[in-house]
Amino acid sequence: MPSINRSKTKTPMPSQDPKERRKNFNEVALGYTTEDAINEAQRCLNCKKPSCMEGCPVHVKIPNFIKHIAEGDFEGAIKVIKETNSLPAICGRVCPQEEQCEQRCVLAKRGEPVGIGRLERFAADWERNQGIKTPEKTSSRNKKVAIIGSGPAGLTCAGDLAKLGYEVTVFEAFHEPGGVLIYGIPEFRLPKAIVKQEVEFIKKLGVEVKTNMVMGQVLTVDDLLEKEGYDAVFIGTGAGLPKFLNIPGENYLGVYSANEFLTRINLMKAYNFPETDTPVKVGKRVAVVGGGNVAMDAARSALRMGAEEVYIIYRRSEEEMPARKEEVEHAKEEGIIFKFLTNPVRIIGDENGWVKGIECIQMELGEPDASGRRRPVPIKDSEFILDMDTVIIAIGTGPNPLLIKATEGIKLNKYGYIETDENGKTSKEGVWAGGDIVTGAATVILAMGAGKKAAQSIHEYLQNK
């Protein structure tokens, strides 16, 4: 029986010094040592009715894997995690545990919850350092499934179906698989080597990944089902269409969508220009408009690209910010300047069309709106101008219409996202969907949960077919 650690706070996570890390793209949080991990695992009470598990969209057997860590059996721990979660190294890093498993931990009532995310990451990293074993293949079922999109929803769905013995092909539009894990989330939060490793693992399960395939254009869903011999299709194309503010000046040079800014840096490796061929303009003063994780990623990336002052401009107050607390804390430590209750009204350009400033108006909080958050209302005559070289718009994304437009007979909701039942089944026979293309922009783990459910539902469908 392992001993119990009665500390009310989490074992601290070693991380890079803010003064250093704001100059590099290396990972910020460095991960637990073996001692840290065992120490933290010993805080878990191993509850009979573990409420933490209810908070996990993929139902990782949390107390079970933590017990293995407490006993020093790391191989046992990762085995338990991987029964239900095929991407633990990613989840351990980017899941909002504070709203999920950790929020429900009984220890959270009188102190800090068990650092479940940190422990998950530790187990996954431990396995990676040992060298991931090739999983045993299940006998083939001679049925083919196509997965459109190689983000968290698609990879999870693909992995689960491959484990069940299906022939799975993943179609990815970009030249590299991973979706938002590759183009969106920066290296300092999720090293690309980890994503690559997870993709390799899925390939080892027998999944074929085809890049450079813009589905809807090169092949349609009907092509897959009728001509290419697929028995089922899962759509996990994400919410990739960037929203703009629709204020004057948004097409000035130096105005980016967060998608473009992050894609140039993460996928196209603009931080390495001119060694690599894709540039990005950052300038000295950068404004990022928005308050979500993507806004934090863009701001912190701008800093690392050499910006001197980086502002987050958000129309509500800090409390309403949708970004994870940890990300906001990290951003503050690195020196990002937050302008709360501030809303841009126009972008100002110079005679050559380059951004030179952003005019904002001060806001105050009024009555709660449909989201339950207090609605920000402008304060009359409170406009002011901030000088800027670059403006990055990070106010959310919509559904990319490319595939949907080319898919006949698929029902959409009023926002243009795909409508599904609770198992991800769409109105079109043989077609499932999950992740941001169904829910709108959400989290990696919710997309994975949707991919998982859909895989199960596809399995049931194909067994009876």
Place this chain on the structure above:
Amino acid sequence: MFKILERKDLAPSIKQFVIDAPLVAKKAQPGQFVILRIKEGGERIPLTIADFDREKGTITIVFQEVGKTTKELGTLKAGDYLADFVGPLGEPVDFPNHKKVLGIGGGLGVAPLYPKLKLLKQKGIEVTSIIGARNADLLIMEDEVRAVSDRMFVCTDDGSKGRHGFVTVVLKELLEQGEKFDEIIIIGPPVLMKIGAEITKPYGIPTMVSLNPIMVDGTGMCGCCRVTVGGEIKFACVDGPAFDGHKVDFDELIKRLQTYREEEKMALARHEGGSCKCHQ
């Protein structure tokens, strides 16, 4: 990897490649484009599909060596491979009830013009074409365009071939003589498209242009290629690249194309200089 099957030098700086890309060829339609990447670390550049052959499974692209990537592309030969080749992208063009169409191509713009004229010809629509370049050496695809035109005018800025002057001079003449067209297609440098569209506007003739803004993904994901058309933001990669020339804000497009001018110069100088000079 995508194999280059054929290479043809159309002009000193303009090359034509035929690429083995059966899936792209199967779906390609006039007006669409591809995005390619030469190698790992390379940039994604959009190029209009200049021709396609569904049976052979090939796509023809034409490019001019202007920056680092296109110069590097120009060093490749038949038998070499491209790392990535994505398409077909963008909206195809169509000419549903047309009887008579005028197509104008300036410089490299002749290449994207050609598949549209070919489609018109296949549909039995009467085609007039005006193609031009700075000089005779830079004039491309003359034979191909002639083969799909009922009538063709050739112009060069310096008079070294055909009419002396810009393609827009001939456009003006035809319109002033009272010629009627159901649609006019103008493809070339943005300035040419801007001037051309200004000429056709008073005549009320629908005018199609094909835009070439900077792109990254080409699938509507980044918004880099946004252009203002009729006061609205459009993404050239998914809403275009063909637009109503009378509604496009060309001045904005021209400015936005300058975004990375410094970086482009630097990359090119570094490429042409060979290895770095810091050890000399």
